[in-house]
Amino acid sequence: MTGASPRQLTFALEGSPRLSxxxxxxxxxxxxxxxxxxxxxxxxxxxxxxxxxxxxxxxxxxxxxxxxxxxxxxxxxxxxxxxxxxxxxxxxxxxxxxxxxxxxxxxxxxxxxxxxxxxxxxxxxxxxxxxxxxxxxxxxxxxxxxxxxxxxSAPGDELVRAVLVKLFDDRQLAVDVEVIDYVARRMERSIGSARRLVAELDQEALALGRGITRPVAAAVLARLSIGED
CATH class of the missing domain: 3.40.50.300 (P-loop containing nucleotide triphosphate hydrolases)
Structure with a gap:
């Protein structure tokens, strides 16, 4: 949640995302x-x-x-x-x-x-x-x-892919299906990890001035210690 909306107590966390x-x-x-x-x-x-x-x-x-x-x-x-x-x-x-x-x-x-x-x-x-x-x-x-x-419980393959697609779409990032499948098979099985990973991929792509490719994804996965098979 951001700010101090009427639906927050004064001790609510600042900066937490509002999720619909x-x-x-x-x-x-x-x-x-x-x-x-x-x-x-x-x-x-x-x-x-x-x-x-x-x-x-x-x-x-x-x-x-x-x-x-x-x-x-x-x-x-x-x-x-x-x-x-x-x-x-x-x-x-x-x-x-x-x-x-x-x-x-x-x-x-x-x-x-x-x-x-x-x-x-x-x-x-x-x-x-x-x-x-x-x-x-x-x-x-x-x-x-x-x-x-x-x-x-841990999200299944279908949900992980759907979340990744939505997170990339939210950031207006065009990512090939093959790259999404590659990431989905290797990332930690949680929605929180998906959010963190997509944010890191976005930053990496911006820093490199290129799209999110499989090598870019592999480098970010390794850096986050999520690892590959």
Whole structure:
């Protein structure tokens, strides 16, 4: 998100991209999570949890829900007791990265209790499964385990190619299908990696004053330590 829009709390991340529903590509790996998020307000509970590795699309789904529900977005590490105390009845809030090392578990547990008391709506995201070591607060662990959830697995080949095509198109870059296939087979399987890779390819092509060819792609892949087969 950029700026300080009415749908952001003061502790929302600056500079995060606003991602629309139209930009989200649905396929087998993310369909259950997409279906859960977009079924609001007919969720099975007032709080839901999304699991997925970095770059799997959790933030994009959170942004989609925020747009539809008029929700605010924050990172869990930025939550403070005063912020939670100021939440109105029936609030809608997406809280990302609840498994971050900087998160105060007591504050997160207070948020869950506040949502229950004030009938608020919560969408939480995490890259970590609930385990015996996380969270350390047992009641918080129990609440997270009982929460309706959806997993975002690594994207399949079709989605990776579609994302690459869209990202290149967004930058008005003409890239041969063969180059896209070459990159798709060798890149890390995440949407976040695709965004980073396309940005690097764009910069490399500009620096060289040439189009994005297979050698250019190979050089960028190697530099990013994504590697080749």
């Amino acid at each position: 529903a139209e930009d989200y590509l649905v396929e087998r790996s993310n369909a259950p999570a997409h279906a859960l998020v977009t079924s609001w307000p007919n969720w099975p509970s007032r709080a839901v949890l999304l699991y997925g590795q970095p770059g799997s699309g959790k933030s994009h789904l959170a942004a989609i829900w925020a747009e539809v529900a008029g929700a605010r977005i924050a990172t869990a590490a930025q939550l403070r007791e005063a912020d939670i105390a100021a939440l109105p009845a029936g609030f809608q809030l997406a809280v990302e990265d609840i498994d971050s090392a900087d998160v105060h578990e007591e504050v997160l547990f207070h948020l869950l209790n506040t949502a229950r008391e004030r009938e608020g709506w919560l969408l939480l995201t995490s890259a970590t499964e609930v385990t015996a070591s996380w969270p350390r607060i047992r009641d918080l662990s129990s609440r997270l385990r009982a929460m309706p959830r959806a997993d975002l």
